[in-house]
Amino acid sequence: MIDDLTIEDVIETFSLFDDWEDKYRYVIELGRMLPPFPEGARTDENKVRGCTSQVWILPHLSDENPPRFYFDGDSDAHIVKGLVAITMLIYSGKTPKEAIEIDARAILDQIGLSEHLTPSRSNGLFSMVTRIREMATEANEQA
């Protein structure tokens, strides 16, 4: 399961690949490791805007002090679902303050996937990161 992995593990695994096919196969595998998305949460509110694929994300803030982010996420496209999994690993377990400080693009750059994090890719990943950052900012202000 995805919970057994950290973003550091994923970055390390990606560093072993030198061709794009292996890289994408691993992205797809990461997507398949996501737990099933709660069907009741498949609402418009939890849907992230993207033109060619659909992305759903359901964030939870834990009761810890300070609270930490955990997520459910899904997409109807395999590669995008894998990217959702990576994004969740980047932000999972982080406090709102930590989440704001994370440079998701730099991490995806390191993996060699940052091309997916441009507004024009319309795959919802950009909107997903934007939404997480908004929620983190909000939670941080309330804290």
Next chain:
Amino acid sequence: MTYDVEKIRSDFPILSEKVHGKRLAFLDTGASAQKPSVVTDTIASLYNKTYANIHRGVYKFSQHSTDAYEAVREKVRGLLNAKFSHECIFVRGATEGINLVAQSYGRAFLNEGDEVILTTLEHHSNIVPWQMLRDEKNIVIKVVPITDDGQVDMDAYKKLLSPRTKFVSIIHVSNAIGTIVPVKEMTALAHEVGAKVLIDGCQAVPHMAVDVQDLDADFYVFSGHKIYGPTGIGVVYGKEELLNAMPPWQGGGDMIASVTFEETIYNELPHKFEAGTPDIAGGIGLGAAIDYVLDIGFDEIEAYEEELLAYATKELTSINSLRIIGTAKEKAGIISFVLEGIHPHDLGTILDQEGVAIRTGHHCTQPIMDRYEVHGTSRASLGIYNTKQDIDQLVAGIRKAQSIFG
């Protein structure tokens, strides 16, 4: 004359660019065509040597730019076989053209309860302007369904036509699934009930000879960038008497004869509809593109693209679990398809790595996607520069994707 596709390819420098280290197979001309160097050279030469604002200065460069820009209007007239060049209005693109007609003709001549007929095949840009008009004027929008193969259901169309029908706005060639719509027949039927007709020719003009007089179209719109010209320029053709009867849409410079704070006298056609400094370079670039395409010739283009479409259809059909959406008998070079178990977005991503550029998604035609009960499709669209090698590269890419997702 034989069709020299290699010569044509050499006119498009971008086609030699590598993508992810691979040969580029550009199969997204339906979204926007690539530009031959004669178009980019013309624009560069204008800016570097003779550029000035048009319709204003008495000095040499202004006159030169004015002459060059107005000469394009004549080229457009020839392209569409319009009666007069002043029936060809320059706009930003087909979208603006349809908005112009909906806002100017529609506001002036359509009233509460009047019916506007569209088809399921329409691009969003031929739906939304009419919905905006509906919300303003309480007109009624009727939609002609399509048959399973993606052709307009002519029986249903005939049933929808009535004395209440005041306007019919239809796509000439479907951007999403390639169907060539029988617009001539539909126009004649619309005229029988006294309705006016707009034809959206975006995907027709790059592929076939269009004759607005033969079609008897009241309005015909297209975008320059889809016929190998620059972005930001397009055309609305309208019959002279209609354009003269219509009020101006946007106000500003160039569209006036005289202005005082009490009253403005509007300029004559075509300037009445061209407020402000236009896309001068875009227009002149479009002229170069029209010359280029006409020089190859539409008979040759049509024959070549038809053969390539047949080849692509045959090759794609040979792939397991691939379903072509849109199988009308009359089709232009656009093939939409879905693959069982592979999302279009995933396919597009894998194909990109293989140097193949296609469009994935709903193609701004959500009603068609709903009709076929799919979220989106993958679409390969052909241009004058495509070859069987491009198709082979696409097919190999699809097979690779199947091995990755299988």
